[in-house]
Amino acid sequence: MATATETTIAQKLEALLKLQTIDSALDNIKKVRGDLPEEVRDLEDEIMGLETRLSKFQQEIASFEEQISNYKNSKKDSDKLIVKYKEQQMNVRNNREFEAISKEIELQGLEMEIADKRIKEIDFKVLNKNDEIASVESTLFERKKDLEQKQKELEVIINESEEDEQKAMKDREKALKLVDPRLFKSYEKLRDNARNGLAVVMVKRGACGGCFSSVPPQRQTDIKDKKKIIVCEHCGRVFAGVEDVIPPPEKEKKSRSKAAAAAPAAPAAE
Numbered sequence: 078m079a080t081a082t083e084t085t086i087a088q089k090l091e092a093l094l095k096l097q098t099i100d101s102a103l104d105n106i107k108k109v110r111g112d113l114p115e116e117v118r119d120l121e122d123e124i125m126g127l128e129t130r131l132s133k134f135q136q137e138i139a140s141f142e143e144q145i146s147n148y149k150n151s152k153k154d155s156d157k158l159i160v161k162y163k164e165q166q167m168n169v170r171n172n173r174e175f176e177a178i179s180k181e182i183e184l185q186g187l188e189m190e191i192a193d194k195r196i197k198e199i200d201f202k203v204l205n206k207n208d209e210i211a212s213v214e215s216t217l218f219e220r221k222k223d224l225e226q227k228q229k230e231l232e233v234i235i236n237e238s239e240e241d242e243q244k245a246m247k248d249r250e251k252a253l254k255l256v257d258p259r260l261f262k263s264y265e266k267l268r269d270n271a272r273n274g275l276a277v278v279m280v281k282r283g284a285c286g287g288c289f290s291s292v293p294p295q296r297q298t299d300i301k302d303k304k305k306i307i308v309c310e311h312c313g314r315v316f317a318g319v320e321d322v323i324p325p326p327e328k329e330k331k332s333r334s335k336a337a338a339a340a341p342a343a344p345a346a347e
Contacts, residue, residue, distance in 0.1 A: 087303045090277075092255040093264060094317040097277040099249045104274045106238045106245070113231045120224040127217045134210045141203045148192040148199075155185040155192070260306070260315075267314060278309075280319040288312035 162182045169175045253261070267276030271287065278286030280297055290311040292300070300307050300316045307316045 086305060088255075089257050089260060089306070090303055090315070090317045092252065092257070093260060093277045093315060094279075096249065096252045096256055096261075096264070097275065097317075099245055099252055100268065101274060103242065103245050103249070106242050109238060110231065110234050113227060113234065117224065117227050117231055120220055120227060124217065124220050124224060127213055127220065131210065131213050131217065134206055134213065138203060138206055138210070141199050141206070145196050145199050145203075148196050152189050152192045155188045158185045264315070271312075271314070275314060277315045277317050279317055282320075285309045285312060285314065285316075286320075287314040292316075 159182050162178045162185070166175060166178050166182075169178065256264070264276045268274055273287070275287045280286065280292050280300060283294075283297070284291055288309060288311050290309065292309075296307070297319050299305075301319050303318070308314060309316065
């Protein structure tokens with residue numbers, strides 16, 4: 078009769094193996110999707126970056142346009158002052174006043190020339206920035222097309238496996254309730270470190286079902302007894318049990334024996 082400890086260990090291993098089976102099924106569903114989810118995320122991030130860059134360029138264009146507007150207004154103010162100073166020149170009382178006003182007119186003329194120079198410089202910046210904007214907009218358009226296509230492909234695959242995935246997730250929730258919390262932490266770590274996601278395995282044909290390293294007969298006996306949690310000495314995976322090699326059916330054995338008996342004997346050498 079099995080003891081309470083043996084039963085508890087057996088139940089823990091059974092719960093772990095069931096969880097592993099469900100998680101492996103979920104892994105296979107995700108594997109079918111391939112790199113598509115990651116590609117979609119990468120495209121979404123790239124599009125967000127391009128949109129941010131485009132917004133920044135547009136803000137720079139707005140700033141350039143504001144500067145151009147300010148220089149144009151400055152030119153208008155200078156032009157008005159020149160007209161005003163020329164009128165004042167008509168009513169000067171001496172040469173000193175005439176020369177002082179002439180300097181002011183000259184100064185405002187220089188201000189207008191500087192404004193024209195700055196406007197040309199900013200116009201050149203705007204031209205270059207518009208080229209950059211056109212390039213980003215073109216790339217953004219292409220990336221959005223790529224994203225739309227990838228999203229459609231992913232949607233088709235998800236729809237095909239959605240029902241199976243939802244069922245597996247519900248089964249997983251139920252299975253988790255039966256798993257020992259401490260064992261689950263170890264299980265999660267093993268899953269994260271394993272390429273194939275296997276943390277709980279069976280011994281198959283005398284070898285670990287995870288890393289395929291040989292398991293000694295005595296250790297296999299201990300695993301079968303399920304009196305304690307035993308892990309693979311090579312990869313650390315938990316052994317849930319030992320899969321016995323099923324011998325061929327009796328009928329198959331008999332038919333092989335009959336076939337051998339009915340076969341003609343080889344002729345003796347002369």
